[in-house]
Amino acid sequence: MYPSAFEYFSPESVEDAIELLEKYSGDAKVLAGGQSLIPIMKLRLASFPYLIDITRIEGLRYIKESGNGLSMGSLVNTGELTESELVKRHLPILAETASQIADLQVRNMGTVGGNIVHGDPGNDLPATMMALDARFIIAGRGATRKVSASDFFVDSYQTAIEQNEILTHIEIPYPAAPWGGAYVKYKRRSGDFSLAAVACVVGIDGSGSILSAKIGLTSVAPAPMRCRDAENYLKGRKLGDTESEAAEEIIGAAADKIAASVDPPSDNYATSDFKRTILRIIAAEAIEKAYLRARGV
Ligand SMILES: Cc1cc2nc3c(=O)[nH]c(=O)nc-3n(C[C@H](O)[C@H](O)[C@H](O)COP(=O)(O)OP(=O)(O)OC[C@H]3O[C@@H](n4cnc5c(N)ncnc54)[C@H](O)[C@@H]3O)c2cc1C
Missing domain, CATH: 3.30.390.50 (CO dehydrogenase flavoprotein, C-terminal domain)
Structure with missing residues (x-):
């Protein structure tokens, strides 16, 4: 089945994406890997007249050590978590979790941010993010805020993110050893x-x-x-x-x-x-x- 018609935008900065979300507020949806959103639209369970594809935004596709933990951009795909030497060495439970998401094709398209924000109680990363005390960095108009993973998931498909906000980064502290x-x-x-x-x-x-x-x-x-x-x-x-x-x-x-x-x-x-x-x-x-x-x- 085809989704209903939509207008497509692919902004190159977080600021431009937020501006578009505000301009079409209520009718616009962020598109990342499309592995959850597109099937929903194709099945006509939901329709959005405006899709804001964030995958061309620079700077949201990295994994690095930062302070006493890892930080990553929300556009890292879930497959990369299974390959990253940093993740495997420092947070192996994250690689173990990601390796159990769907199949290679889905993992290589779906993003860490999408897996979190979608709010599907069956998505695998949220439980591990909670067990690791991860923090989510959320950008809105002119400001960013941090929400802990344990406070982020509100109800089925409902998270702490507001309509015109974008999850940009994830910070995961290393648990105290051993x-x-x-x-x-x-x-x-x-x-x-x-x-x-x-x-x-x-x-x-x-x-x-x-x-x-x-x-x-x-x-x-x-x-x-x-x-x-x-x-x-x-x-x-x-x-x-x-x-x-x-x-x-x-x-x-x-x-x-x-x-x-x-x-x-x-x-x-x-x-x-x-x-x-x-x-x-x-x-x-x-x-x-x-x-x-x-x-x-
Ligand atoms: C066949 C199949 C099997 C699957 N099996 C599993 C599984 O076993 N385990 C599992 O965990 N997942 C599974 N998934 C889901 C998959 O992991 C998705 O990729 C993931 O849920 C959504 O990521 P995405 O980047 O594709 O997001 P999209 O589909 O692009 O977006 C999903 C939602 O999140 C919002 N969104 C995305 N990124 C952001 C952002 N940065 N800021 C704000 N909003 C954002 C979108 O607006 C949309 O509402 C499966 C999917 C398929 C198709």
């Missing part, structure tokens, strides 16, 4: 969106006690979410040998809290109970993997 992270995704077929997925980042001390735990969830609520209950429970606990009975109990209790924190609706693919059961299993896997990685095992 730390480890894991993204575990359960999907029905290769390349699918998840039925449930869990991002977990844990920081430990020299004795193996958990100093901090950050947990983000995908596909199990109207918006990607943190699970503070499990995070607080894990803080201060020492897992030691993860195969011990005590460690299994701790990980199991944290996974129970994660499963209890959501009430995903049944749909054509799975019942609510099944989704919760899967979530519990992959949550335990994500916590154990993150912890073992923090210990360098």
